[in-house]
Amino acid sequence: MTAGGISREPPSRIDAEAEVVIIGASACGLVAALRAKGAGSDVLVLERDASPSGSTSMSSGFVPAPATRFQRAIGVADDSPALFETDLLAKSKGKSDKHLARLASRTIGPALEWLADAHGLDWIVLDDFLYPGHSRHRMHAVPEKTGAALLARLLAAAEQADIPVATDAPVTRLYADTDNRITAVEISRPDGQTEILGCKALILACNGYGGNRELVARHIPEIAGGMYYGHEGNKGDALLWGEALGAELKHLSGYQGHGSLAHPHGILISWALMMEGGIQVNTEGRRFSNEHGGYSEQAVHVLGQSDGIAWDIYDARIHAFALGFPDYVEAVKAGAIREASDVADLAKVTGLPEAVLAETLCDIAGYQAGRAQDPFGRDFTGKPGLAPPYYAVRVTGALFHTQGGLMIDDEARVLDRAGNPFPNLFAGGGAACGVSGPDVSGYLSGNGLLTAIAFGYLAGSFCRA
Structure with missing residues (x-):
């Protein structure tokens, strides 16, 4: 049977x-x-x-x-499996299976060190920005x-x-x-x-x-x-x-979603752009969420916009930073990234309404200077304000894996x-x-x-x- x-x-x-x-x-x-x-x-x-x-x-x-020798090598000495477990549960609002969260947080460090010792995998730790929800620099990658x-x-x-x-x-x-x-x-x-x-x-x-x-x-x-x-x-x-x-x-x-997949190119645009000060606007030129909430749930927010489309907006400083990511370099080569000298040019290359874009960027400058609070709850004061020339990429939301x-x-x-x-x-x-x-x-x-x-x-x- x-x-x-x-x-x-x-x-x-x-x-x-x-x-x-x-x-x-x-x-x-x-x-x-x-x-x-x-x-x-x-x-x-x-x-x-x-x-x-x-x-x-x-x-x-x-x-x-957490707590790997690769972290310690760059000065991250205060991470632990317990802290990682706390971050995991905080992100899921306590809804994760607690047994599995503890099991994963305690196992992954020894696993990476074993892969290095037994099979020669080289690990580096990304320490130039924190992904949403992580309280320590603990993201490992091969070179x-x-x-x-x-x-x-x-x-x-x-x-x-x-x-x-x-x-x-x-x-x-x-x-x-x-x-x-x-x-x-x-x-x-x-x-x-x-x-x-x-x-x-x-x-x-x-x-x-x-x-x-x-x-x-x-x-x-x-x-x-x-x-x-x-x-x-x-x-x-x-x-x-x-x-x-x-x-x-x-x-x-x-599931894991992602709110920044270049469209129609199908190339992942790192969420580091948002963490470094970038914003997302819809086809009306308006922001629609707190971009620091997390890139997974942002997929749903983006798909809720007209035609499921948004634009990542950022500047030359963030563009230079993003060139350190191979996917972003691929997007540049594919023509997905658009450059604009000022707001009027930005409206032209994106097709977004200039007046609304100008208003949105003005609002961001106010949040940046502490003159007003972002209605979506994002804190803009930790990064430099956006300044011309501007860069933009058309994106959509996507399902990555269950x-x-x-x-x-x-x-x-x-x-x-x-x-x-x-x-x-x-x-x-x-x-x-x-x-x-x-x-x-x-x-x-x-x-x-x-x-x-x-x-x-x-x-x-x-x-x-």
Whole structure:
């Protein structure tokens, strides 16, 4: 009998076997594979695409972690897992799963240091600005500061560790016995052939359901009309398998959005522009929210404007700062960034009404000087005021990835609806329930790679049991 991609009948054959099979060759799956291989397990990673990419390669590649030696090297000596946990819960207004928030905040630092020590990943800490909700400079990145570079380094480490990554290998069925032990998985090759792989442990590292429009409309209808800026292969396989097996699912309405995706270019514009003093206006030339509230919830605010469009407005100082981000350089090369010598020119290059733009910028100058309070509650006094020449980019709101999923325990074991762990099923990253709670506003910058690496590290550590 087969239901929801789960077969309760034994497989008719076993074509190959591995002690640990991992579904997904992005950050979560590769970290899990490196950890399991280092502990002596025979590991096989299955990737649906012709070459690994996933959500990691589309991300900024920034990973928040407290109390690391990389922080201490730049003088950040007062961070701690407890403080990071407090920040996580504050951002979600206490709605995050507290157990998972604590688990992630305590695990991620050791995971990054282990990746450096065991596999040579170099980490730098971004200390030129604080992302919304973080009380310390704790955002780590590889030197290139891109998700694609992070993934490339993890793939290189996997190759060095002699970990096989089978590509063009989407998993279409799991085989489970009467005790819910996963005994094998079936993959379907592009030529229509199938292979059945036996396993002693299975790790689900295949992200969430952002690429499944039906599930998005069901669980997060507020973003269903927005662009999806994630990997199209994120169809919710882990969610559907878990549901069929009787796993506990939580916070399926949680997700990461982003309110600054260059349109129609589809290039991420770093929220650092807003944190450095930039503003967003709608097609009427008016601000519509507190841009420092968080870039995830800003996606909903932007999509609520006419045609789901906004403009990022900033100046030469911020433009020069932004050139340190590879995505922004890409946007410049693509012609997404517009320059204007003054307000009249800004109105011309954006098509926004000059009189309203002038009024908006005048209001900002007043907030900057402390002559008035921003009605949206933003404090403008900490950064220099905007001054010509101006820069602008047309943006929209987008869904990046979902944050709800399978509940796990301290060893990243998937839990059933009674709270009991499955015998040999593990999950991490977007396949597992995240730490953002049930709302878009609960996403603290970096939460996606936080749980990908932290929970992947745990799954790889304990999947031998």
